[in-house]
């Protein structure tokens with residue numbers, strides 16, 4: 001057991017709130033400082049990012065503090081993608097094998113559940129309406145603004161965790177230190193949240209157990225189900241251009257556009273104009289930085305050190321996995337060398353954070369464009385057959401990311417090798433039946449042997 005520390009976490013979002021439970025479990029005293037008021041007392045969601053897709057990495061972290069079962073009760077399984085074309089025709093693509101799903105959960109519901117878990121714990125204290133405004137990394141002093149009184153406050157914890165999201169103030173302080181690498185990159189797209197209400201009977205107006213996609217090449221809309229029967233839709237759309245946020249100036253423009261490109265959705269969206277003109281446009285940014293810690297006194301975690309665009313549905317899952325990994329490292333941590341611990345943590349996580357950032361950008365093109373292509377869907381079916389036939393040699397990229405805890409960097413690299421094989425295989429495929437052709441089987445066996453050899457070679461080089 002290491003010495004009990006006074007720990008401050010900036011940001012009581014999903015990652016900060018979960019982290020507090022893990023740290024308190026190890027006997028530390030934890031104070032969380034959150035810019036927003038207590039969301040449990042506020043029924044408004046702020047109109048942004050209302051639900052999230054939770055998958056295996058996230059579930060694992062929730063299991064670690066015993067909240068998995070409670071969350072499952074309010075999580076809606078989405079077994080696959082449901083594509084809507086411009087005529088309203090539907091195509092379904094499963095995410096994985098039978099029984100593998102991603103889960104739609106309410107962001108505020110999950111955040112509140114994590115907060116409630118700490119209620120009986122005397123070692124965890126939430127301080128709401130406290131905005132971190134500046135951090136002195138050398139002394140670990142944090143300046144806060146009490147947004148209720150308008151007064152400044154000061155704290156000086158033993159350890160400081162920056163879980164303050166994509167626009168982190170703690171990271172901002174690190175950016176001013178020497179040799180700190182930082183890169184941010186915005187997409188030319190923004191997002192706007194819209195909604196499909198429950199039916200009059202209180203049910204779901206479209207298939208409940210799917211993630212709906214209206215792929216339109218350069219842009220798309222998606223919808224995730226909520227437990228009250230509604231769907232939260234998100235339009236991912238260019239800021240500028242012929243079809244863009246800038247081009248939709250009034251209700252007539254909006255209705256004409258939606259009726260033309262999302263005809264089956266528009267009839268289910270009675271509050272479309274109101275939602276569209278009152279909800280903000282969110283920006284989409286990737287943040288990469290290094291290091292994530294400063295002199296063993298402060299550490300960034302979650303979006304604060306690796307904000308990714310949302311297209312893989314992995315941002316929160318990756319942040320939760322940070323906690324699982326840190327907790328594993330704390331298992332064998334003795335003494336007081338937090339600097340060594342933080343450095344080992346950031347070295348281990350950084351390649352994986354970079355990989356999921358890149359995978360997320362790639363998945364945008366898949367979702368908005370490729371899923372509308374019958375050949376792409378055929379390729380997915382063929383890949384599922386390969387994985388079925390060679391389960392120990394082939395896990396599809398999407399499954400590695402979503403349904404395993406294999407490192408994201410391994411998934412990305414293996415996915416690239418598999419992509420090359422698939423391109424060769426698909427030259428012989430016109431229909432799913434072609435999978436059994438002898439030349440396809442021969443090609444696959446040859447390619448899989450080569451892939452195994454490459455894997456062994458790479459493993460040997462790493463030793």
Ligand SMILES: Cc1cc2nc3c(=O)[nH]c(=O)nc-3n(C[C@H](O)[C@H](O)[C@H](O)COP(=O)(O)OP(=O)(O)OC[C@H]3O[C@@H](n4cnc5c(N)ncnc54)[C@H](O)[C@@H]3O)c2cc1C
Pocket residue numbers: 010011012013014015016033034035036049051052053054130131132133163164165166167168169191234282301302303304310312313314315316317318319
């Ligand atoms: C549209 C959209 C859809 C998404 N969908 C998914 C999904 O399906 N699955 C998934 O896994 N991920 C998804 N994500 C990503 C996910 O939202 C983030 O990865 C996740 O919220 C990160 O958690 P966090 O706790 O690190 O940061 P946040 O959730 O941003 O929490 C940071 C907290 O810090 C507080 N804060 C900020 N600045 C300060 C300050 N100066 N002082 C004090 N407090 C501060 C904020 O108020 C906030 O409560 C999505 C993101 C977006 C934008």
Ligand SMILES: NC(=O)C1=CN([C@@H]2O[C@H](COP(=O)(O)OP(=O)(O)OC[C@H]3O[C@@H](n4cnc5c(N)ncnc54)[C@H](OP(=O)(O)O)[C@@H]3O)[C@@H](O)[C@H]2O)C=CC1
Pocket residue numbers: 048049164165166167282283284285286303304307308309310
């Ligand atoms: N990777 C990505 O593309 C994105 C990731 N996210 C993640 O999801 C979390 C929750 O989302 P949400 O509830 O919508 O968070 P918010 O939109 O409320 O953003 C949280 C904070 O970030 C500030 N902010 C928002 N956009 C920008 C910007 N473009 N440049 C600088 N500061 C900005 C907001 O400032 P103000 O109060 O002035 O608006 C606010 O202080 C975010 O905190 C973030 O971690 C969110 C959006 C995009």
Ligand SMILES: Nc1ccccc1C(=O)C[C@H](N)C(=O)O
Pocket residue numbers: 052053081102211222234310311312313314363367
């Ligand atoms: N939650 C999201 C939010 C925004 C955009 C995509 C998602 C997804 O989850 C996509 C899903 N993983 C998919 O590949 O179909």
